[in-house]
Amino acid sequence: xxxxxxxRATLTKDIRLEWRSKDAINAMLFFSLLVVxxxxxxxxPTAEESRRIAGGLVWVAFLFAAIVALNQTWARELRNxxxxxxxxxxxxxxxxxxxxxxGNFMFVAVLEALMTPLFVAFYKLRALGPAWQLLPIAVLGxxxxxxxxxxxxxxxxxTRAREIMLPLLLFPLSIxxxxxxxxxxxAVLTGESSPTFWIALLVAYDVVFTTAxxxxxxxxxxxx
Amino acid sequence: xxxxxTLLAIATALLLSFALYAALVIAPTxxxxxxxxxxFYYHVPSAWVAFELFLINFVASVxxxxxxxxxxxxxxxxxxxxxxxxxxxxxxxGPIWARPVWGIWWTWDLRLTLTLxxxxxxxxxxVLRRFSTSSQTPLLAAVLAVxxxxxxxxxxxSIWFFRTQHPAPVIGGGGSLDPxxxxxxxYNWIAFMCLAWLVCWTRYRLEVAQRAVHESxxxxxxxxGAR
Numbered sequence: 193x194x195x196x197x198x199x200r201a202t203l204t205k206d207i208r209l210e211w212r213s214k215d216a217i218n219a220m221l222f223f224s225l226l227v228v229x230x231x232x233x234x235x236x237p238t239a240e241e242s243r244r245i246a247g248g249l250v251w252v253a254f255l256f257a258a259i260v261a262l263n264q265t266w267a268r269e270l271r272n273x274x275x276x277x278x279x280x281x282x283x284x285x286x287x288x289x290x291x292x293x294x295g296n297f298m299f300v301a302v303l304e305a306l307m308t309p310l311f312v313a314f315y316k317l318r319a320l321g322p323a324w325q326l327l328p329i330a331v332l333g334x335x336x337x338x339x340x341x342x343x344x345x346x347x348x349x350x351t352r353a354r355e356i357m358l359p360l361l362l363f364p365l366s367i368x369x370x371x372x373x374x375x376x377x378x379a380v381l382t383g384e385s386s387p388t389f390w391i392a393l394l395v396a397y398d399v400v401f402t403t404a405x406x407x408x409x410x411x412x413x414x415x416x
Numbered sequence: 417x418x419x420x421x422t423l424l425a426i427a428t429a430l431l432l433s434f435a436l437y438a439a440l441v442i443a444p445t446x447x448x449x450x451x452x453x454x455x456f457y458y459h460v461p462s463a464w465v466a467f468e469l470f471l472i473n474f475v476a477s478v479x480x481x482x483x484x485x486x487x488x489x490x491x492x493x494x495x496x497x498x499x500x501x502x503x504x505x506x507x508x509x510g511p512i513w514a515r516p517v518w519g520i521w522w523t524w525d526l527r528l529t530l531t532l533x534x535x536x537x538x539x540x541x542x543v544l545r546r547f548s549t550s551s552q553t554p555l556l557a558a559v560l561a562v563x564x565x566x567x568x569x570x571x572x573x574s575i576w577f578f579r580t581q582h583p584a585p586v587i588g589g590g591g592s593l594d595p596x597x598x599x600x601x602x603y604n605w606i607a608f609m610c611l612a613w614l615v616c617w618t619r620y621r622l623e624v625a626q627r628a629v630h631e632s633x634x635x636x637x638x639x640x641g642a643r
Contacts, residue, residue, distance in 0.1 A: 340563075347559070350550035360543050364536040365563055368570040371578060389577050397570055404566055408559050411481075415552030 195287050202291035209268070210299060216264055220257040220303045225310065227253040232314050242315035247377030250311055251370060254304060255337060259359055261299045262341040265292050266349050275349075279413060289409040293342040300334050320383030329380070329387065332394040333373035339398070340365060343405040346412050369397045421617060428614050431607035435600075443600040452516050457600055459509040461608040462502045463531065469499030469612060470534065473541075477561035480554060489554035490627075492561060493545060494619045496538050498612055503535045529575045530568075537564040 193201070210216060231249050235241070269275040278288060311317060319326065341362055348357035376390035439457035446453035476492035479485065510528065511521040522528065541564065545557050 347544075347556050350552070350556070351544065351547040352549055353547060357544070357547055360540050361560065364533065364540045365567050367533055367536075368567065368574040371574040375578065393570065393574055393577075400566055400570065401563070404563060408562070411555060412559060415550060415555050 193283065195284070198283050198287040199291045199294075202288055203295055206291065206295040207298070210295075216261040216299055217302060219260045220299070221306060223260065224253040224257040224303065224307050227256065228307070228310055228314055237315065239316040239318070242317060243320070243381045244378065246311065246315050246317055246381055247374045249315075250308075250377065251333065251373045253307070254300065254334070255363075255366075255370070257303060258296070258300045258334075258337050258341060259362075261296050262338070262345045262362075263355050263358055265296060265342055265345050267354070270349070275413075285410040285413045286406055288413070289342065289346075289405065293339050293405075296338045296342055297335060300338055301330075304330060304334065317381065319381050321380040321387075323380065325380050325387055325391075326377065328391060329373060329376045329394070332391065332398055333369065333376075336369035336373070336394055336397050336401070337362075337366065339402050339405055340369075343401075343409065343412070346409070350415070369394065372397065421614075424610065424614055424617070428607070428610040431603070431610055435604040435607035438600040438603050443597050444594055446597075449517050452513060455509050455513045457604045459506060459513060460601060461605040462505040462509065464605055465608045465612045466499050466502035466506060466531075466534075468609075469495040469502065469616075470538065473499060473538075473561055474565045477558040480558045481562070484555075486554075486627075489558070490620055490623050492554075492558065494616050494623060496541055496545075496561070497619060498616050500535065500538050500542060501615075502608075502612065503531065503538070506531055507535060524575075524579070526572075526575050526579050529579075530572060533571050533575075534568070537567065 227249070231253075235245065237245060266275065269278070341358070344361040344365075345358050348354050348361060351357045372390045372394040376387035376394070379385045379387040379390065435457070439454055443454065443457065445451060472495040473492050476488045476495065480488040480492060510531075514523070515521050541557060541560050544560055545553060548556060550556065
């Protein structure tokens, strides 16, 4: 099978599984809904205040919710030794990683698309800067979370307390990406500064870590 | 080997006591900050030693990824552990100094934030090593160390920009350093390097012994199982 065929086969399988069970997406949606409601009670912000804090709130909610999808990425493959079968098959590891990362990206993107209107309504948000810039920020930011998340989920497979291990590994390394997403979003919402630097930082983060993940995934998958 | 260790231990003890004397007595009292400033002779050398150890950890991890050598793995583990200890010293002595001088315990300044993030990354490295059940722990840890090193420049630029946009409250010090203070700082740095070396060496020997014990225990239970 070609590189592309393996990627597509894994990706369609994952999407079909998710489409039929809707496990991850339901859990993520409900979780981020709870975050929206609880933060709204906790801060009770005016429109002006919420413009300043919304960038942080939105991304923290998405980050925590994304952990749900990321954790089940590989756990699903442990049942019936699917991952072992993949390991002994002649298929290379890279397309598997790309398929998993793209799959996670799609799940988190769907979550974001569904949750954003709620955030806008609950926090009375209206961007004072150019709102279209939020789209590249969302794409780059989500990829930044998902690419390292998928990688570290594979790494934490072979640890005790697997589910708690992923955030412990992922969050410290994601600090620059989070700073980038939150500040870029706040810059667009308040319209006070330009998000250009933060978008460039996200691009650099994505390029560096996508390359590192692709280069080192082989070693991590083979590790047993 | 054993003699070298004893010599190093004696040298470290002598150097540390002299450095303590130098920091408390020889070094002149700083004009505006007073005696509080003397914590600087512990704070700065600890920071340098911590960063050196993190650098050693990175080099050893890369070496492990290339050669898969057990020695490099043990060196990476040891340097990360001792590095986290020194980094903790930095993060504790910093606020003790900052409170009387700046009037605040903590500020999200570039260097402080960078040190804190480094500390977080290396703690997560140690957590991974502790929680991993795989026989490939060294490999996973080495990969994480490389990721951490890749992260450092990105953290640096993000915080640098974050902080230049909003000016930092106070930047202490500045100006020229009294030459005597420079000497005392140097003594302390050398003493702390020796101490770090000594602790790393001890920990290295301990880890080698521990692994040998584990191996022989595993062998023994295998033999008993075969009988």
